[in-house]
Amino acid sequence: MNTEDFIAEANTSAVIMESLTEDEGEYLYAVIWGKVEKRYWFPYILVIDKEHRTLITVVALVKDDEIGGACVFVAKNDLKRGIPKPAPRQYILAAAQKRGIGIPLWIDLVYYPETAARSEGRGGSAARVDVTVSVRYKSQDMLFSGGKDIPAMRFDRISACIQRAIDRAKKKETPEDPITHMTGRVTVKSTGEVIMEEVLMGDAKV
Numbered sequence: 001m002n003t004e005d006f007i008a009e010a011n012t013s014a015v016i017m018e019s020l021t022e023d024e025g026e027y028l029y030a031v032i033w034g035k036v037e038k039r040y041w042f043p044y045i046l047v048i049d050k051e052h053r054t055l056i057t058v059v060a061l062v063k064d065d066e067i068g069g070a071c072v073f074v075a076k077n078d079l080k081r082g083i084p085k086p087a088p089r090q091y092i093l094a095a096a097q098k099r100g101i102g103i104p105l106w107i108d109l110v111y112y113p114e115t116a117a118r119s120e121g122r123g124g125s126a127a128r129v130d131v132t133v134s135v136r137y138k139s140q141d142m143l144f145s146g147g148k149d150i151p152a153m154r155f156d157r158i159s160a161c162i163q164r165a166i167d168r169a170k171k172k173e174t175p176e177d178p179i180t181h182m183t184g185r186v187t188v189k190s191t192g193e194v195i196m197e198e199v200l201m202g203d204a205k206v
Contacts, residue, residue, distance in 0.1 A: 007055070009034075010030070010046060010055070013032050013033065013095060013098045013099055014030040014032040014046055014095065015030060015032075015091050015095040015098065016028060016029070016091075017029045017030060017045075017072070017088070017091045019085075019086075019088055019091075020072055020074050020085055020087070022074065024076060025050070025074075025075065025076035025077065026049065026050055026051070026075075026076065026077050027048060027049065027050055027056065027074075027075060027079075028047075028048040028049075028050050028053075029045055029046070029047060029048070029072055029074065030045070030046040030048060030095075031043050031044070031045055031046070031087075031091050031095040032044055032046060032095055033095055033096055033099045033101065036159075040104065040106075040155075040196050040198060041096075041099075041101055041104060042060070042107075043061060043092050043095060043107070044058050044060060045058065045059045045060065045061065045072050045087070046058055047059060047079065056079070057079070059072070061087055061111055062084065063110060063111055064084050066084075067084060067085075067086050068086075068113075068114070069086070069087075069111050069112050069114070070086070070087040070089070070092070070111035070112060071084040071085055071086050071087055072084070072085060072087045073085075089103070089112050089115060092107070104195060104196060105127075105152070105188070105193070105195035105196075106152050106155055106158070106186075106195060106196065109127055109152045110152075110155070127151075127152040127188055127189075127190070128149050128150060128151055128152060128188075128189045128190070129149075129150050129151075129152050129158065129187060129188055129189055129195065130145070130147070130148045130149070130150070130189055131145070131147045131148075131150060131158055131161035131162055131165065131184070131185070131186050132144065132145055132146060132165065132184070132185050132187075133146060133162065133165035133166055133169060133182055133183065133184045133185070133200065134182065134183045134185065135169040135181070135182050136179070136180050136181040136182075136202070137172075137177045137178065137179055137180065138178055138180060139177050140177075142169070142172070144165040144166075144168050145165065146161030146162050146163075146164045146165030146166075146184075147160075147161035147164065148189070149189060152188070152195070158186055158196070162184045162186075165184070166182065166200065169182065179201060180201075180202055181199075181202030182200040182201040183197065183198070183199050183200060183202075184196070184197070184198050184200050185197050
């Protein structure tokens, strides 16, 4: 996404996190959802100059064990001297709803474990997942496993597993039998619930 498109999205989709705003501070904090590696949604925090309403920087949520979940390093006058403050889920949800999406399970598992644990069937912070990629070749459909029994909070490993499955699928591709579609899926091992699903190639799900 180029800068102009990002600013346009921020103007329509960002939600000001009012509880993080210091009355005497120079900055506002807002949340907007964007896609990581064009695969899955993630909330980003915008740091905004309070007086001029200009974007200073974009940061990610931070997990703080003492706070017990998601936080943002909030500063009054110097961004290098920020202190961690809880990032209430209500703002994350409101921004997600503006994008027409819900909060993905893995976000709750990593950043809001109490919410995940309270949600029936979600498996709490110890939930583990399986990663697969469904592939449609010109002549056949195949299912490739990228990894099994992966901790749901290890989204770095999940992303690597998706790429591993894609690489395996591409090795079976030939000029006579090309790939026409791929869909990546992440499912909770214990319940079968699909918590991530993304079309990687093509315009319809396999």
